[in-house]
Amino acid sequence: MIPVTRPISRIGARLIQLITFIGALGLLFRDTFAVTPRMVFVKRGRRLAWSNLWFQLYRVGVKSIGVVGLVTFCIGAILALQIGPILDDYGVASQLPGVIGIAMFRELGPLIGAIVLTGFAGASIAAELGTMAVGEELKALRSHAISPVRFLVVPRVLATIIMTACLATLSNAMGVLGGMFTANITQGMDYGVYLNATFESAKALDFVTGIIKAAVFGMMIGGLACFYGMSVRGGAEGVGNATTKTVVISIVSLIMVDLTFTFVFYTLDL
Numbered sequence: 001m002i003p004v005t006r007p008i009s010r011i012g013a014r015l016i017q018l019i020t021f022i023g024a025l026g027l028l029f030r031d032t033f034a035v036t037p038r039m040v041f042v043k044r045g046r047r048l049a050w051s052n053l054w055f056q057l058y059r060v061g062v063k064s065i066g067v068v069g070l071v072t073f074c075i076g077a078i079l080a081l082q083i084g085p086i087l088d089d090y091g092v093a094s095q096l097p098g099v100i101g102i103a104m105f106r107e108l109g110p111l112i113g114a115i116v117l118t119g120f121a122g123a124s125i126a127a128e129l130g131t132m133a134v135g136e137e138l139k140a141l142r143s144h145a146i147s148p149v150r151f152l153v154v155p156r157v158l159a160t161i162i163m164t165a166c167l168a169t170l171s172n173a174m175g176v177l178g179g180m181f182t183a184n185i186t187q188g189m190d191y192g193v194y195l196n197a198t199f200e201s202a203k204a205l206d207f208v209t210g211i212i213k214a215a216v217f218g219m220m221i222g223g224l225a226c227f228y229g230m231s232v233r234g235g236a237e238g239v240g241n242a243t244t245k246t247v248v249i250s251i252v253s254l255i256m257v258d259l260t261f262t263f264v265f266y267t268l269d270l
Helices: 001-041 049-058 061-090 092-132 137-143 149-186 191-201 205-232 235-267
Strands: none
Touching: 001 061, 001 092, 049 061, 049 092, 049 149, 061 092, 061 149, 061 235, 092 137, 092 149, 092 191, 092 235, 137 149, 137 235, 149 191, 205 235
């Protein structure tokens, strides 16, 4: 190959890989959401295994409460420590609760909660499904006419969607509490005054847009974890690579999608 054409061929190969990845992931989401309504609302036959969904909800969400709450509490405290003195210099220290509240409700609560959930639950899902793929358990399911998407993917994607939205609510509350306690210690701001200022500045729309983001983030985490887990090849090394890709690609995708949401909301003046 002529040396001059090598960069072009590499770019083309990367582009083909990206298009293939997006297409395969899109097909997984299509299959997942195509069978979900029938599984949820059907009265008999191929129904959703609710016990499996409850287990995934507990595993994905309940076990993540402690670490998500701790991280977002610290984020709220950090914001108060960093922003408080600046606002105080301009004589608008009373605006601190509103700044932290809006930042948590719109951006940091959903995003930080989703990023923590990626490392806590996304990697676990990818490793679990990857181990099943290496052990040919997915082939065994197909040989028994059981769809891996219906049996494995749907409960995990639904669980990540539901629990990411719930954890976003927890993140919002813990971030506000972290800012409130820090503002009380550093600036002597009364708790009641802080909370009143928070709810006067942060509107219901701020909370709703954050929850919408969180639900989409959860769909991405669950979908990417299942995709990489079920695509594992090459034994234990493949499982490790799938886990790493899940975490890295999920975090990058979350930030890019968050940027897209923010731009759309800004354009629509929401």
